Amino acid sequence: MANVLEIQGLSKNYGSVAALQNVSFSVPQGSIYGLLGPNGSGKTTTLGIVLDVLNASSGSFQWFSQPYSGASKRRIGAILETPNFYPYLSAYKNLQIVADIKKADHAEIEKVLDVTGLLQRRNSPFKSFSLGMKQRLALAASLLGNPEVLVLDEPTNGLDPQGIADVRELIRKIASEGKTIIIASHLLDEVEKVCTHVAVLQKGILKAAGPVSEILAQQDQVLVSVAQTENALSLLKTLPFVENIIPEREWLKLTLKQGFSSADVNRSLFENNIIASQLVVRKKSLESQFLEIVNK
Numbered sequence: 648m649a650n651v652l653e654i655q656g657l658s659k660n661y662g663s664v665a666a667l668q669n670v671s672f673s674v675p676q677g678s679i680y681g682l683l684g685p686n687g688s689g690k691t692t693t694l695g696i697v698l699d700v701l702n703a704s705s706g707s708f709q710w711f712s713q714p715y716s717g718a719s720k721r722r723i724g725a726i727l728e729t730p731n732f733y734p735y736l737s738a739y740k741n742l743q744i745v746a747d748i749k750k751a752d753h754a755e756i757e758k759v760l761d762v763t764g765l766l767q768r769r770n771s772p773f774k775s776f777s778l779g780m781k782q783r784l785a786l787a788a789s790l791l792g793n794p795e796v797l798v799l800d801e802p803t804n805g806l807d808p809q810g811i812a813d814v815r816e817l818i819r820k821i822a823s824e825g826k827t828i829i830i831a832s833h834l835l836d837e838v839e840k841v842c843t844h845v846a847v848l849q850k851g852i853l854k855a856a857g858p859v860s861e862i863l864a865q866q867d868q869v870l871v872s873v874a875q876t877e878n879a880l881s882l883l884k885t886l887p888f889v890e891n892i893i894p895e896r897e898w899l900k901l902t903l904k905q906g907f908s909s910a911d912v913n914r915s916l917f918e919n920n921i922i923a924s925q926l927v928v929r930k931k932s933l934e935s936q937f938l939e940i941v942n943k
């Protein structure tokens with residue numbers, strides 16, 4: 648699959664602050680790519696550089712395998728900040744202004760209002776919109792000109808759970824039409840629910856990048872409680888499918904290699920005359936996986 652964006656060795660210093668340090672990753676065409684990291688990790692800086700509103704201190708990037716130009720700009724729709732529309736003008740009128748700036752056909756306005764679920768409210772003034780509707784109007788505006796790629800910085804910031812779910816659905820719908828979407832977010836949950844790929848930033852350093860299924864693998868943890876802890880520990884250390892063992896009070900916490908389950912642990916213990924009094928399978932939380940990645 649071709650890449651819509653390739654970033655090589657990007658660094659950015661604000662005075663003595665190293666906001667980005669030698670960051671490289673590629674965004675495949677058709678992906679929903681999450682740029683994940685806590686506040687201040689360099690997400691907005693990365694997006695600002697690739698959208699040409701900030702200069703990098705060093706490194707390079709290409710959109711559609713070419714240096715950034717007016718031609719590539721027309722293929723990208725972006726929302727970098729909380730959207731500014733005219734409060735007393737209707738949704739439709741506001742989009743007319745955006746369409747004129749982007750030299751987009753006015754016929755597109757109805758379509759983007761429909762996609763974002765705002766057709767019924769086309770004549771309502773922007774100031775009467777809820778935060779979620781304002782965010783959807785910003786998405787509608789970014790869709791004018793029919794860009795191939797959307798770049799969104801924290802698109803669900805400040806929204807309530809329903810608003811977050813609406814924007815998530817909308818992102819899925821837009822992606823299903825073949826567009827590539829790049830989203831910066833500090834919300835792990837959001838990234839896991841909607842993204843196909845993720846890059847994890849911490850203090851300007853890229854910690855991991857790739858398909859979500861590889862980066863945030865849903866590895867289970869198996870907790871074993873046995874009377875003969877020492878015997879069990881010696882045995883478990885010899886089992887090739889046990890990746891990691893953490894003894895914690897009466898429990899032995901195990902991480903297993905892909906394709907193995909608590910049944911394999913139970914069988915091995917039993918075959919060696921060790922009876923587990925309790926065996927518990929616990930899903931590793933996204934938080935703990937994220938912390939493992941950033942602490943690596």
Ligand SMILES: Nc1ncnc2c1ncn2[C@@H]1O[C@H](COP(=O)(O)OP(=O)(O)OP(=O)(O)O)[C@@H](O)[C@H]1O
Pocket residue numbers: 661664665666684685686687688689690691692693833
């Ligand atoms: N104009 C600036 N001048 C000085 N330092 C800056 C400037 N902009 C950003 N920084 C610093 O660069 C680092 C990265 O900031 P950036 O806004 O890119 O992070 P972020 O991951 O987008 O965070 P947030 O989620 O809070 O927006 C932070 O330490 C921030 O304080």
